[in-house]
Amino acid sequence: MAKIQSVRGTHDIVGAAAAGHRNVVEVARNCAHRYAFGDIDTPIFEFTPVFARTMGEGSDVVRKEMYTFTDRGGEDITLRPEFTAGICRAFISGGMQQDLPLKFFAHGPAFRYERPQKGRLRQFHQIDAEILGVKEPGADIEIIALGAEILHDLGVLDRCVLDLNTLGDHDSRQAYREALVTYFSDHRDRLSEDSVDRLDRNPLRILDSKDEGDRAIINDAPLMADYLNPASQDFFATVCEGLNVLGIACNLNQRLVRGLDYYTHTAFEFVTDALGAQGAVIAGGRYDGLIEMLGGPATPGIGWAGGIERLAMLALHMPQPDRPIALVPLGITAEPMALRLCHALRRDGFMVDMGFRGDISRRLKRANKLNARAALILGDDEIAKGMITLRDLDDGSQQDVALDAVAAHLRKLVT
RNA sequence: GCGGGUGUAGCUCAGUCGGUUAGAGCGCUAGAUUGUGGAUCUAGAGGUCGGGGGUUCAAUUCCCCUCACUCGCCCCA
Secondary structure, three states: OOOOOOOOOOOOOOOHHHHHHHHHHHHHHHHHHHOOOEEOOOOOEEEHHHHHHHHOOOOHHHHHOOOEEEOOOOOEEEEOOOOHHHHHHHHHHOOHHHHOOEEEEEEEEEEOOOOOEOOEOOEEEEEEEEEEOOOOHHHHHHHHHHHHHHHHHHOOHHHOEEEEEEOOOHHHHHHHHHHHHHHHHHOHHHOOHHHHHHHHHOHHHHHHOOOHHHHHHHHOOOOHHHHOOHHHHHHHHHHHHHHHHOOOOOEEOOOOOOOOOOOEEEEEEEEOOOOOOOOEEEEEEEOOOHHHHOOOOOOOEEEEEEEHHHHHHHOOOOOOOOOOEEEEEOOOOHHHHHHHHHHHHHHOOOOEEEOOOOOHHHHHHHHHHOOOOEEEEEOHHHHHHOEEEEEEOOOOOEEEEEHHHHHHHHHHHOO
């Protein structure tokens, strides 16, 4: 370990990975803006209770999976493990109640102290969308539609399936939970060790157990649909109808659950089988109880988060990066002239790279490596003529161009 | 937190049933081409064989520990 290395579960995002990353963010943001979502950027750390209160102080997640530390002032701080809680805190502390409804788009890093595996890092990156203050199912429809549209724009929608479920309102959910506990308690002796554990801690999670033996028991478990009160049924029906109107295919998955009490009604995940065990690329749901739990005015909310790394892995095809122009000065007379021209072209909007050293051969090699569209060569010969050599690096043709006509010529090459 | 796999050049990987100077391809540098990139040819640089400890006359190779990556479980806000 003599060599210095990055912290476990962190990655440097460079080159093609950086381009893929940025592509996901830009596509998502463009899309969100078309849906009239505004940008929000909250701090990447918050007072620990912002996250801990909503999760339950004693939960595994809070105790073992957050980056929590005491800062120099003695404050209990946590790096954000997700976006929703911070955005809700911003909503509360910014006094935005009077601006409801609000639609937010955010992106950036998040942190979880977990064992890294494919599609799961300790510092990872998310895109995030939230709608606050809308109790109607229209918000559910819009937030899901936005997710689907982003996947479409990234060219990955056809490799994803939308899993959809409802947890019903608070009462429905409670009734179902009790029914599940009763049912699974009767089969306690046949459940896997993990699921026996879940029975006390988080019974809904038994439903997505991967254990073979559990599966058989789960097949005969009570279904959420049978415990929905009429209002919850209507709500969900409206959501499904809206998706149908928009032509968004979905798979009703009664095993799709959320563990925490503030979740109500719609839960959804866009999943893929192309990424191994971490298959959810965009996941979210309605959290009507969350803001109140954080000490704010009772305000409904719904949102989702999407993993940028996972989306970038899926979105293999990327828009071709812009190609630069290489400026090649030869000799000390040319240097200051080239410097001036370089500046002028850049101000004019061209992407220009001028090497810092080397002869013409070396500089053209670099131009080639940068995938430059053309090279501008300025040496004594050109200076004597009052021209500059414009070399097309795709076909190798060259022509002399007057200095004041360079921009016009380049514009034809770089569309 | 639990289990499997893997760590050898900048990258992708061979290899050593323990034995002098550890290999390839790609990449890099230089030259063929002193004002012309890509292709080709030639030469060169680049490795404490992830780190620490143990066994041994001798360890990159065997053993233990550790770190990291990777696949799955757990968890999933």
